[in-house]
Amino acid sequence: MAVLTDDMKKLIADSFAFIATVDENGNPQVGPKGTMRIFDDEHLIYNEQTGHQAWHNLQDNHKIAVAFHPHPGMKGIRVEGRAVIHQGDQIHTDAQTYATENKLPDVIAAIVISVDRIVSLDAGPNAGIEIINDPVK
Numbered sequence: 001m002a003v004l005t006d007d008m009k010k011l012i013a014d015s016f017a018f019i020a021t022v023d024e025n026g027n028p029q030v031g032p033k034g035t036m037r038i039f040d041d042e043h044l045i046y047n048e049q050t051g052h053q054a055w056h057n058l059q060d061n062h063k064i065a066v067a068f069h070p071h072p073g074m075k076g077i078r079v080e081g082r083a084v085i086h087q088g089d090q091i092h093t094d095a096q097t098y099a100t101e102n103k104l105p106d107v108i109a110a111i112v113i114s115v116d117r118i119v120s121l122d123a124g125p126n127a128g129i130e131i132i133n134d135p136v137k
Contacts, residue, residue: 001042001114001115001116001134002042002115002116002117002118002132002133002134003041003042003115003132004038004041004042004115004118008077008118009038011068011070011075011076011077012036012037012038012044012068012077013037013038014070014073015068015069015070015076016032016034016068016070016071017032017033017034017036017046017066017067017068018030018031018032018033018066018067019031019032019033019036019046019054019064019065019066019067020064020065020066020067021053021054021057021058021061021063021064022057022061022063023053023056023057023061024057024060024061029053029054029057031053031054033046033054033066035047035049035098035099035102035104036066039112039113042114042115043112043113043114043115044066044079044081044112044113044115045091045095045110045111045112045113046110046111046113047095047098047099047104047107047109047110047111048085048107048108048109048110048111049099049104049105049106049107049108050108051108055108055109058083058085058111059085062082062083062084063080063081063082063083064080064081064082064083064113065078065079065080066078066079066080066113067121068121069121074122074123074124075120075121075122075123076120076121076122077118077119077120077121077131078118078119078121079113079115079117079118080116080117080118080119081113081114081115081116081117082113082114082116083111083112083113084111084112084113084114085109085110085111086109086110086111086112087108087109087110091110091112092107092109092110094110095107095109095110115132116133116134117130117132117133117134118130118131118132118133119131
């Protein structure tokens with residue numbers, strides 16, 4: 001698995017996240033995830049609160065991409081990985097605590113994302129350049 005550097009962690013903390021998933025027909029869906037945060041050096045986490053399209057898509061296809069690009073700024077990254085859905089376990093309980101502390105809606109599930117591949121979203125010639133590629137074996 002890829003490891004997030006301190007610079008990447010700061011960029012993530014300073015950014016608003018958008019996730020990309022696909023439905024059973026291969027149709028892409030992109031949406032914001034305001035609860036996206038770092039879980040550990042090799043994983044991200046967000047609270048699934050709506051149960052709508054991304055939630056539906058992740059039931060069958062666990063592949064996910066997350067784009068981080070702070071505004072204003074010319075640097076960004078895309079994290080690609082696999083989502084693991086947590087319900088009724090400690091990770092889910094901790095996500096609900098996070099929601100309660102931040103006055104957010106109840107959590108349907110906690111979604112933990114492996115950091116398998118990281119791609120540059122920097123403006124200019126480095127856009128799209130692979131930074132790290134270390135998928136789960």
